[in-house]
Amino acid sequence: MTTALQGVNLATLTSSAAPSLQEFVLQGSILDGSCDALIHRLQALCDNVDDGIETFKDHEIVFIIRTGPNQPVQLRGRRSLDHINMPWQLRYVGQSDVSDKNRSVTVRSFLDSCASENLPQFLQEIGFRIEYEFVAEGHMFRKGKMKITVSKIYKMPKPGQLDGLEPMTMSRLVELSVVAPSGSDTVADDMRTFAEQLKPLVTMEKVMPVMTMK
Structure with missing residues (x-):
């Protein structure tokens, strides 16, 4: 069996020395009825809209393993449902x-x-083991190094079943993120400046850390 994960030592995933990149994140939410106004605002602010708004529909599975008394290791696998020939994306996101x-x-x-x-x-x-899975569908924008997604999150009727999806809420998740080398703290200022331009439609906040897992 050949996968991109083979050869990865799980212990290195929890080591502070392993990742050379950091993800800077702000999140918010907006009611479905106000989403169009936010999309128009992002069209005016972002770079990748000349050829139309980029859309996505992805299936994400969150996996977890307990390797000892410390925080469990969590990995995220995501695949595109619009482009079935694209490879899976495997992601580790630390605390x-x-x-x-x-x-x-x-x-x-x-x-x-x-x-x-x-x-x-x-x-x-x-x-x-699979912790949970969902489908995210929405729009993606870019502003320089920043990625902005506006996603509708759907729950699945049964594990692995992609028919009969049900919206989890009456709102949409808005996420602003930048992946940059460790120590790029000036990125935060640019993100906050951009986030201010989305008010009062949506207020972007820090993601609260999750200290325990089921």
Whole structure:
């Protein structure tokens, strides 16, 4: 069996020395009825709209494994439902760095790679279990290094069943993120400046760290 995950030592995923990149994140939500106004605002502010708004529909599975008394290791596998020939995306996102409480955005370690279509099977064979899964559908914008997504999140009737999706809420998730080398703290200022331009339609906030898992 060949996947992009083979050769990865799970212990290195939780090591502070392993990730060379960090993800800077702000999140917010907007009611479905106000979403069109936000899309128009983003069209005016962002770079990648000359050829139309970029859309996506993705299936994401969150896997978890317990390797000891420490925080469980969580991996995220995501695939495009619009482009079925594209590879799976495997992502490790670390716990939020809370050492600097004055930071205006969430900062967390980040690893990302492509994987083959048997990624879910492989992860379960080496001990991971599925924590939950969902479908995210929406629009994606870019402003310089920043990525902005406006996503409708759907729950699945049964594990692996992509028919009969049901909206989880009457709102949409808005996420502003930048992946940059460790120590790029000036990124936060640019993100906050951009987030201010989205008010009062949506207020972007730091992501609160999750300290425990089911």
